[in-house]
Amino acid sequence: MPRDWWKGVVVYQVYPRSFADSDGDGVGDIRGVIERLGHLERLGVDVLWLSPVYCSPQDDNGYDISDYRGIDPLFGTLEDVDELIARAHDAGIRLVMDLVVNHTSDEHAWFVDSRSSRDSEHRDWYWWRPPRKGHVGGEAGAEPNNWGSFFSGSAWEWDEATGEYYLHLFSRKQPDLVWSNPDVRAAVYAMMRWWLARGVDGFRMDVINLIDKPDGLPDGDKKLGDLWGQAFPLVSTGPRVHDYLQEMHGQVFADLGRPYLTVGEMPGVDAEQARLFTDPARREVDMVFQFEHVDLDKGPSGKFDIVPLTMAELRANLMRWQVELDDVGWNSLYWDNHDQPRAVSRFGDDDPVWRERSAKTLGTVLHTLRGTPYVYQGEELGMTNVPFSAPEDFRDIESVNYIREQTAAGVPFSDLLPGLRFRSRDNARTPVQWTAGEHAGFTRGEPWIPVTPNHEEINAEAQVGVEGSVFEHYRALVALRHEERAVSHGTVTPLAMDHPDLWAFGREHEGTRLLVLASFTREPVEVPPELLEGWEGAEAVVATSGDAAAGVLTHGVLPGWESVVLRSS
C-alpha cells in the first residue's frame, strides 16, 4: 500500500449523536454506527471519520473532552469502539478519530488540577493570566486582553478561587491548552499512540492551526460597534504550528509501520500555507480542511451575516486551490460537515423540482476534482437545511449563545432568524433520514433534536438501490474514483472560467482524458462548442441522468442543474 493511499479514497463523516440510535434514548451511539455500517459499505467509502465520542459534559456536543481515553456512556463503551474498529476493518473501511487538543473540557482532570491552586502541577498547562493592571478581577474591562470567544462573550473566564482568568477561544467549558509547554505535547502524543495501538487509522485534528498563541497575547482589532476584539487573525496559523506538527509526526506516526491518514482542520489557512502543511517532504499532515470556499457567503458582521454568492465566485476559489496545490500538497474536498449548512440548500437548489438534480451535480463536481472528497452523513441522500422558526428550535451552543447575546442587546429574534436558518450548525445536526417512518427511523425514542419534516420524501430507504437517486449517484462517483486514475491522480485543467452557469474542467492521466460539465442553473445551458471539439462519440462514464449525457453528446446542451463526465482514451 503506497504511503499516499488516501489519494484514491473517499471519506465519510459520522456525527454520532445524529447518525443512528440503537438504544432508544434519542441520541445516536456507537452501536448505531455498527448497525448501519452496511450503508457505508454499500456507498463504497474507504474511511470513516468519527466525530468525538470521548467522555464529555457535551457543552459543545463532544468537542469538549473530559477524558481522551474514555468513551461517553451516552455513546457506548470502549468495547463498542473496539468492535467498531474490527467490524469496519472487516468491511475494508478504515477508522479516523477526531482529535480535539486545542482545548480540553473544564472538567478534564488536567484542568480540574490546574484551577485547584496557582502552584498546582498542571497550572501552566492552561492560559492563566491576572486581571488587567488597575482593574479588579471579574469587573468589566478587567480581562487580560480584549479577545472575544467564537461562541460569544469574552474569551476569558474569571476564576474567583485562584484570582486569575483563563483563556477559552470557544466556550468557557473549553479552556485552551498551552502547546508551548512540552509536557502538554508529550501527553497528547502519548494519547494518540494509545489510540493507534487500539487500531485506529488516523486523526482529524480539530482547529489544529490555532494551537500556537502569539507571545504577549496582544489585543485584537476591533471594528466600530464590536464588543470584543478579534482573536482569530492573531491565533490562526502561528509559526510554531509547523514545528509542533513535525514533532507530532516524529513522535506518533513516523514509526507506525502501517497506512494512516491525518487531516488538519485549519480555519483561515491560505493555499500557500496549505502547501507547507501538506508537502510530504515536510512531514506535517496529509491534507487540511481549508475554509475559504465556505466563508465566501459570510458578510462583514460575521458568521450569521449572509451575502449572496455566485457559482462563478465559488468556482474561482476552488479552482484556484486546485491549481495552487497541483504540484506539491494535497486538497481535502468538502461541501459541508457538522459545522456547515447542508450543501444542497447552500450551493445547490433545494426547491423540490431541482433538489435531486442539484444535489447530484454538486456531487459530480466535488468527486471529480483533485483531492480527497469527504461526504457528510446525509449529503449522499440530498438532505436539506431545516425550517427553524423559534428560539427553542436551536440546540447548538453557538446559535443559542448568539441568540441570547443579540436579543439581550435589543435585536428582535425575527431579525436573527434568516441568518440562523441559513447558517446555524443545527442544520447539519438533525438525524439522518433512514426511513419515511416515525423519527425517520433514527430512534425508537424521542430524538434529541427533531427530525426534518421532509424525511417523508428524502430518506435512505427510498434511495438505496433505486436507479437515479442521489445515493446511487454518489455510489457511482465513489466507484469512479476507485477505478479511474484520471480522477484520483490526473491533472486538472479549468475550462470556460468566464461562463456564469457552467462549471467545466478537464482531467488527464496517462493518455486518458475526462471532461466534467456541470450546470448550476435551472435553464438548459448551451455548452460552448469549442469545449466539445474532439469529444464526439465519447463515453459518458457518470451522468445525473440519461438526458444529461444525450443532451450534451447530441445537441451540445446540458439540461438545468445536470452534469456529466465524459471519457476519451
Ligand code: TEU
Ligand atoms: O470547528 C472550528 C471552527 O472554526 C468552526 O467551524 C466553528 O464550528 C464555528 O463555526 C465557529 O463559528 C471545530 C469543530 O468542528 C466544531 O464543531 C467545534 O465546535 C470547534 O472546533 C471547537 O472544538
